[in-house]
Amino acid sequence: MSTDRVGIIGIGQSEFRSRRDDASYPELVREGVLRAMLDAGLDFDAIEAVVYSLSPDAMVGIGNAERLGVDAVGGRNKPFLRINNGGATGISAVAAAYYHVASGMFDVVLTAGADKIGECGDSQTVLNKIWDPSYERPLPLGTINMLAMSAVRYMQRYGMTEQDMARVTVKNRRQAALNPKAHLRKIVTIDDVMASRTISWPIKLLDCCPQSSGGAAMVLASERFIRDNHLDAVWITGVGHSAETYWMGDRMGNNPTAEHANAYALGRSFEKSYRMAGITDPARQVHVAELYAPFSNTEFHAIDAAQLVARPGESIARLRDGEFELGGRIPVNPSGGTLCTNAIAVTAMARVAEVALQVWGRAGDHQVTGARLGIASGNGGDHQIFGTMVIEA
């Protein structure tokens, strides 16, 4: 029986691009898996169970497409299941793998997946289908106008401007330029963002994440296995999930159940993760954060929800001050984040992977000096289902 702690012993990320014509869907899964297995230094025989990370089937165009990935992850005749929590799927899959090990039933578990968002045709057409067919789908809603409504409310409540949003893109692109895995690595200016075409006001093209194709995988293990095999690891010390209402209309109007400007359930999820990890003052204890923010405005309420600032909305001023840049007080999304790479099935897994690499001291050119404790998050559904983690060296 394994001991209490669960460690990360292997990380693999594929190349993320708009198209990956060179790799079929299972081959893309395999790319991340092989890199994670090489990183862990293990044979496939060591893998006792697999958690497959895949969000909407429709992005791949195959129902239950995880079935096609069984051989890619070496899952034949092994315990295997799939997680889908929308955009949070990647972190939820890592969490599910964590529970596999934490339960004491397994010592080594692989979690892996891939997405071909760049080749799906139009992700917003697929994502419109997440809403209720009778009421909200026909508006028509997509994830961009959904979060544009959040941006408008955040502007009204906290004074965020379009230039503030652009600052997030500028920061994250500058950081992505240091990350060879990132999809969008071109450095841009505030003027570039402001001049880009409006997609859904106030969100402009350069405030948006790309549609990426790529895969990722991680290997988790029990502390006993890590110790007995003299492996290097970083540790998952906090795990949480929380959800908001499905209905967009219930998050706006006069008496919202959870204000759409904020990320209520993300905050609740972070509270759980912090409590589990024994973190009482995140603004002082967290060294690095990879927060799921597919549109520039959403990074602000993610920073608020993670309690990296004293009160909601303070993130705007602190970001202007450079506190969340590489070299700042708490670098946020030093990898470039979701804003620069978004292969939805594994985007939130990449958040965990990047934080793990940071506290491991293996993040390369975008390494945060001295990072020993980091946090990651994932957002799924219509900004509805959130997962969070604390990773420590």
Added chain:
Amino acid sequence: MGLRVQPGVIGCAIRPVIAARNRSLEEIIYDTAQLALADAGIGIDDIDGIVVASNDQFDGRSISVMMASGPVGGVDRDIMSTPSASEHAFILGALRVGSGQFRTQLIVSWSPTEVSSMSEAQRLGADPYFHRALPLDELSAHALQASALENAQPAARAAAEAIAEKNRAHGRVAWPDPPLHPAPGPMRWPITPTMTSAPVTGSVALVLAAPDFIAERGLRDVAWLRGMGWATEPSFLGDRDLSVAPALAAAARQAYAAAGIADPATAFDVAEMTDATPYSELLAYEALSLCPPQDWAARTADGSFSRGGRLPVNLSGGVLTWNPVFCTGLIRIAEIANQVRGRAGPHQVPNARCGLAHAGSGFAMQYQAAVVLAQEARP
């Protein structure tokens, strides 16, 4: 078993057929979750976490967990979904309680029938280059498996016919006053209409709890999880020998090892199997080490697996009676939980102390699971 904390099933709601036409899917899911909580004697405030399982294609939504989070009480609560299979929701819930980090889990799955063509929805799950054009749906895959099994085991045909008759007879006991008569299913050679049943709308929910919660609340009628195992076969049918079920054999090894079961053939008082077709049940007999192929003819003829037999299998009538396609696996687990809790209703086995649930799903049962539940926490 191998879990740090041993979960017990404390509540079940099994609704393999829902005739109400005036309830939306959200309301059906809400009703089912509430029935399971009521059966457990607890409220939603007692639930630490939720795992749901559904199929986007059947639901007609891209991320079907989203819609369900409200009806199952997921708002401001930890919720995850396992769209691979309904039984996987139970497994993840058990792992979460087993980790000691949750005291309770609500597990919910559903399977609607509003989709214009279930066959077409399933066909989308086939590989787009090779299999989808065949065209392949789940029943076609089951038929290929049946054909392979008949070829490998000549006794399979007669045994399959006997199983179909047995399970339908069990269904008549379990559903003495059915609101609907089970409709024969479509056929694909060599599967005849009486070897399947038509898809129906259904749902199922279970409540899992940790021993300290069960003791604190003074809960009785607990089905303790003694062992569970799950495994998958590859997706390409051409890569598989369809006349055997190696993933189920692997799952059974896990479950039996955890439960300390050395002789499965004599260990259980009752079993439920995912009889998508009777050939699926035959394959399960072998893979679960309950009956080797050479004994299929004799054991199915002498009533060994019938009511009053050595090991009654599918007293609920199984999938051959009601077929809510996506959640049939989780229903098998809930049926066994209710048997060992003494709450199975008209098809209750007297003093069922230990039961075995088999859940299989996907093309030709790609996903397989075995779950051992018992009245006593330990042997």
